[in-house]
Amino acid sequence: MKAAVYHGIKDIRVEEIETPVCKKDEVRIKVNYCAICGTDLRTYFYGHKKVVPPAVIGHEITGTVDRIGSDVIYPEIKEGDRVTLVTSIGCGKCKMCGKGLYNLCPDTRAIGYFYPGGFAEYLIVPPDAVKQKAIIKLPNNTPMKEGSLIEPLSCVINGQNYLNIEKGDTVVIYGGGPIGFMHAALAMSSGASRVIMVDPAYERLEMFGKQFEGLILLDPKKTSIKDEVLRLTNDYGADVVITACPAKQAQTEGLEILGSKGRISMFGGLPRDNSVISIDSNIIHYKEISVFGSFASNRRDYIRAAELISEKKIDAGRFISSVLPLEKIVEGIEMVKSGDVLKCVIETGK
Numbered sequence: 640m641k642a643a644v645y646h647g648i649k650d651i652r653v654e655e656i657e658t659p660v661c662k663k664d665e666v667r668i669k670v671n672y673c674a675i676c677g678t679d680l681r682t683y684f685y686g687h688k689k690v691v692p693p694a695v696i697g698h699e700i701t702g703t704v705d706r707i708g709s710d711v712i713y714p715e716i717k718e719g720d721r722v723t724l725v726t727s728i729g730c731g732k733c734k735m736c737g738k739g740l741y742n743l744c745p746d747t748r749a750i751g752y753f754y755p756g757g758f759a760e761y762l763i764v765p766p767d768a769v770k771q772k773a774i775i776k777l778p779n780n781t782p783m784k785e786g787s788l789i790e791p792l793s794c795v796i797n798g799q800n801y802l803n804i805e806k807g808d809t810v811v812i813y814g815g816g817p818i819g820f821m822h823a824a825l826a827m828s829s830g831a832s833r834v835i836m837v838d839p840a841y842e843r844l845e846m847f848g849k850q851f852e853g854l855i856l857l858d859p860k861k862t863s864i865k866d867e868v869l870r871l872t873n874d875y876g877a878d879v880v881i882t883a884c885p886a887k888q889a890q891t892e893g894l895e896i897l898g899s900k901g902r903i904s905m906f907g908g909l910p911r912d913n914s915v916i917s918i919d920s921n922i923i924h925y926k927e928i929s930v931f932g933s934f935a936s937n938r939r940d941y942i943r944a945a946e947l948i949s950e951k952k953i954d955a956g957r958f959i960s961s962v963l964p965l966e967k968i969v970e971g972i973e974m975v976k977s978g979d980v981l982k983c984v985i986e987t988g989k
């Protein structure tokens with residue numbers, strides 16, 4: 640089969656490799672689309688501790704069930720079904736796995752990192768993933784291409800599960816990448832009356848912001864975000880802040896612009912060696928602020944994401960700026976890095 644093989648930093652080659660054999664307790668998927676994620680970019684440019692070359696990465700996958708091993712008990716799927724895959728696979732033994740929170744398993748093994756991923760014509764769903772029901776059927780009316788956005792949307796849903804966004808809320812999102820815009824679209828669909836997006840790469844924010852109605856876009860280089868949020872909310876402050884970027888400034892300022900009973904999601908992580916921030920904890924105390932984290936997502940978030948896309952409550956097509964064949968994957972990665980596209984989806988086969 641054809642696969643984009645990651646041989647190391649800045650070295651991905653599209654090659655012919657052995658088509659993986661489906662063992663008794665596995666399921667083989669014929670991949671149709673796999674979207675490029677920010678973490679794929681990081682792996683390509685900087686490496687990733689769980690990706691050991693040679694490896695096939697890619698985890699925002701849609702495909703077709705190609706073969707089901709003879710020992711597999713999975714009545715929800717049959718050969719030929721159109722599916723997506725849950726990325727986080729847990730050890731199956733720890734406390735978090737016991738609760739079905741495989742994303743929080745200390746020994747999590749993700750598809751597209753530890754296990755071979757979607758930038759190839761076929762992939763194997765490993766036995767643990769089969770047991771954890773990581774294969775999810777796409778709703779009938781969801782096109783395969785749009786389905787590749789279920790994974791990133793599921794992460795956004797996991798983040799917003801904690802935030803209780805309601806009618807009338809003012810939501811401020813730091814970061815104008817695809818995840819930031821997905822947060823905006825989801826917050827709108829939950830009834831937020833005002834969604835404000837902040838990004839110092841303002842030209843880019845404006846370029847993509849035009850495709851979504853009703854957003855307020857702010858340039859932190861020119862505008863005091865705090866003053867502007869207070870002005871827009873009659874001095875109350877924001878109800879919800881989401882930091883969808885790896886910036887300390889967003890986390891500290893985000894806390895300062897919240898009103899009473901405000902909620903903040905530190906959705907984007909900070910660089911590993913530079914992740915300590917200093918905050919005025921009295922803000923949290925006196926205003927009864929809730930601070931949440933969020934990492935990856937779980938099965939129920941995928942199911943919700945698939946529903947939102949199929950019901951058109953989230954228009955997945957708007958996020959896809961480019962579709963490229965597998966051969967052009969490096970071009971796709973460069974394109975995503977340049978910031979010229981929101982989502983680039985790789986087509987691995989029809």
Ligand SMILES: [Zn+2]
Binds near residue numbers: 677
């Ligand atoms: Zn992703």
Ligand SMILES: [Zn+2]
Binds near residue numbers: 732736744746
């Ligand atoms: Zn575990």
